[in-house]
Each structure stands twice: as structure tokens, then as C-alpha cells.
Amino acid sequence: MSFFSSLYRDIAIDFGTTNTLIYVRGLGIVLNEPSIVARDCNTGQVLAIGQEALVMHDKLHPGIVTVRPLFNGAIGDYQAMQELIKGLINKTKMRFSLGIRHLVISIPSGITPVEKRAVRDFAQHVGAKKFYMVTNPMAAAIGIGLEVREAIGNMVVDIGGGTSEIAVISLSGIASGECLKVAGADITELIIRHLRQEYNIAVGESTAERIKITLASAYKEEKETSMEIRGINVESGLPEVRMIGSGSIRNVIAIPIGQIISSIKKCLEALVIKPELSVDIFDHGLFLVGGGALIKGIDKKIQEETNVPVHISEDPQTVVAKGAGEILENLRKYRGLYTN
Numbered sequence: 270m271s272f273f274s275s276l277y278r279d280i281a282i283d284f285g286t287t288n289t290l291i292y293v294r295g296l297g298i299v300l301n302e303p304s305i306v307a308r309d310c311n312t313g314q315v316l317a318i319g320q321e322a323l324v325m326h327d328k329l330h331p332g333i334v335t336v337r338p339l340f341n342g343a344i345g346d347y348q349a350m351q352e353l354i355k356g357l358i359n360k361t362k363m364r365f366s367l368g369i370r371h372l373v374i375s376i377p378s379g380i381t382p383v384e385k386r387a388v389r390d391f392a393q394h395v396g397a398k399k400f401y402m403v404t405n406p407m408a409a410a411i412g413i414g415l416e417v418r419e420a421i422g423n424m425v426v427d428i429g430g431g432t433s434e435i436a437v438i439s440l441s442g443i444a445s446g447e448c449l450k451v452a453g454a455d456i457t458e459l460i461i462r463h464l465r466q467e468y469n470i471a472v473g474e475s476t477a478e479r480i481k482i483t484l485a486s487a488y489k490e491e492k493e494t495s496m497e498i499r500g501i502n503v504e505s506g507l508p509e510v511r512m513i514g515s516g517s518i519r520n521v522i523a524i525p526i527g528q529i530i531s532s533i534k535k536c537l538e539a540l541v542i543k544p545e546l547s548v549d550i551f552d553h554g555l556f557l558v559g560g561g562a563l564i565k566g567i568d569k570k571i572q573e574e575t576n577v578p579v580h581i582s583e584d585p586q587t588v589v590a591k592g593a594g595e596i597l598e599n600l601r602k603y604r605g606l607y608t609n
């Protein structure tokens with residue numbers, strides 16, 4: 270490598286609805302921050318991005334607005350996407366480099382051609398010399414260490430914030446896939462709605478997230494748990510404290526979990542014409558990644574409903590970034606798995 274080329278950086282980005290991760294070649298994942306931008310309502314000026322913008326999100330005043338650039342796997346705000354990713358790249362220690370040489374971005378599998386063009390334009394905008402796009406399930410499978418180029422069927426289920434992506438991967442391609450706009454953010458939203466309807470309590474997004482992480486389970490637990498929540502009584506407008514049990518939250522999340530399981534079944538059913546792939550999946554199991562893989566009992570529930578063994582990958586929220594990083598480190602090896 271020449272002196273000048275060593276001054277350029279190669280990076281991979283997992284641009285997600287909830288979180289964006291940046292991988293730098295030779296260093297690994299260097300940044301993991303919420304995908305959110307805070308702007309001044311009047312001037313449109315960016316006030317904060319990532320973690321600092323998330324802190325503002327729940328405590329907004331009328332002069333500030335927060336935006337999530339991705340919504341349900343679609344780019345809802347292209348400008349916010351640019352602001353977020355450019356800002357996060359600047360947060361990494363890349364200011365001493367001349368720019369980006371190779372840029373890998375993982376994208377939702379349901380992305381439209383127009384959105385793909387927007388991602389490509391973005392890569393040009395940040396001055397990337399070479400650019401590669403890989404779908405989230407493919408990156409996840411590589412991040413797990415599955416043999417995606419072999420004639421073996423591997424099933425990956427990525428339950429993120431805005432989408433649940435399901436894919437059966439074999440011979441470097443997706444043999445059967447589903448992209449569902451139901452994921453973690455919908456579960457949080459349902460919890461907020463449930464508390465308002467059942468208990469007349471209004472809570473913010475971060476409280477609902479905490480309830481989800483602490484209480485939500487997809488499978489009946491041996492011992493039910495409960496937690497104290499603080500919110501505002503919507504009738505009196507006064508603060509209120511309540512105990513909420515895990516059983517009621519399990520009932521609330523049963524519908525989205527059921528929709529995700531139905532999509533997994535649909536994906537398996539589509540393999541009826543390729544029974545050898547089904548056999549591989551029944552033998553090796555399916556691999557669960559994304560933050561939704563951390564919902565308690567979700568592996569047991571999926572296994573019970575599909576008869577397929579379920580493995581939760583290690584550190585499921587970083588698997589896509591690791592896979593995109595692995596591609597970046599071995600571009601030649603993975604040729605054919607990404608598009609430009």
C-alpha cells in the first residue's frame with residue numbers, strides 16, 4: 270500500500286432504523302449510536318445527532334424537532350440521512366484521513382430502486398471512491414460466520430427496530446425472503462398505546478423501551494415479573510405510579526410476534542419446491558439477529574411454532590455491521606454478494 274493510499278479509510282456502515290454502526294477497516298466497529306437527528310425548528314440547523322439527539326428526543330420543547338431518517342425500512346428523510354451519517358463519520362477518528370476509499374453500506378432487503386439510487390448518491394456525496402451495497406440478511410449471515418457461498422440452506426431472521434427481515438441464503442443468493450414492516454418500534458408503540466387505554470397513563474418512548482426490555486416476553490415465563498412505572502394520568506394530568514406485570518405486556522406483544530412468526534412460516538413454505546434447502550434449515554436451525562432477538566423467550570416461541578431449532582447469535586445487534594465489515598476486509602472473496 271502506497272503512502273497516499275494509506276491516508277484513505279475504508280469503512281462499512283450498518284444504517285438502521287434505531288441504531289447506526291460504523292466499522293473501520295483494520296479497527297472493527299468504532300461507533301454505535303442511535304439513528305436520530307435533532308434540528309432547530311425555525312432555522313433547520315442540526316443541533317445534535319446520535320446519542321445527544323436521543324437525549325433531546327423525549328424532552329423536546331417546541332423549538333426542537335427530532336427525525337429518524339429511516340422509517341420501517343424506507344428512507345423517510347434523505348437530508349437527515351446525510352446529516353446523520355456524515356456527522357457520525359466525523360465522530361469517528363477519521364479527521365486525519367484524506368477521505369473514504371471503499372464504502373460498504375448494508376441496506377434493508379425491501380429497499381426500492383429509488384432508495385438504492387439515493388444511497389448511491391449519498392456515497393458520491395461523501396466522496397467514497399468505491400461503493401458497495403449489501404442486504405442486511407446477507408451481511409448478518411456473513412457476520413455470524415455462515416457459509417453463504419456454499420450449496421447449503423441457511424436461514425437468518427433479523428428483527429430490528431423498523432423491519433423484520435427473513436431470508437434463506439444459499440449459493441451466494443437469497444432463495445426465499447420476506448421483509449416485514451413490523452419490528453421493535455411497533456412493539457414499543459403498542460406498549461405506549463396499551464398503558465394509555467388500560468390504565469389511562471401516558472409514558473414516553475424511553476419508558477416504554479425500558480418496559481419492553483425489562484418485562485416483554487414472547488413465551489410464558491415460569492415466574493411472572495412486574496415493574497413500577499411512572500407516567501402522567503391522561504385524565505387528571507397528574508403524575509402517577511403503577512405496577513405493571515409481565516403477563517399483560519406478553520399479551521400486548523403477542524400480535525406483532527405472531528406476524529413475525531407467520532412470515533417465517535411463509536418463507537419456509539416457499540421452500541416446498543426446494544426440499545433440500547428445508548432439510549438443511551431443519552438440521553442447522555435458524556439464526557436470530559437484531560435487537561428483537563433479545564426479547565425474552567422469542568427463540569422458544571419460534572421453535573415451538575415452526576419446529577425449527579433457533580439460535581440467537583452472539584451480540585445480535587452488531588452482527589450486520591460485523592458482516593459488512595467482513596465484506597470490506599475481503600472484497601474479492603465476497604464479490605457477487607454485493608452490488609455497486
Ligand SMILES: Nc1ncnc2c1ncn2[C@@H]1O[C@H](COP(=O)(O)OP(=O)(O)OP(=O)(O)O)[C@@H](O)[C@H]1O
Nearest residue numbers: 285286287288429430431432453454559560561563
Ligand atoms: N433487550 C431487549 N429486549 C427487547 N428488545 C430490545 C432489546 N434490546 C434492543 N431491543 C430492540 O431492538 C430494536 C433495535 O434493534 P436493531 O439495533 O437491530 O435495529 P436497527 O438495525 O436499527 O433496525 P432496522 O434493522 O429495522 O433498520 C429496538 O426496537 C430495541 O428496542
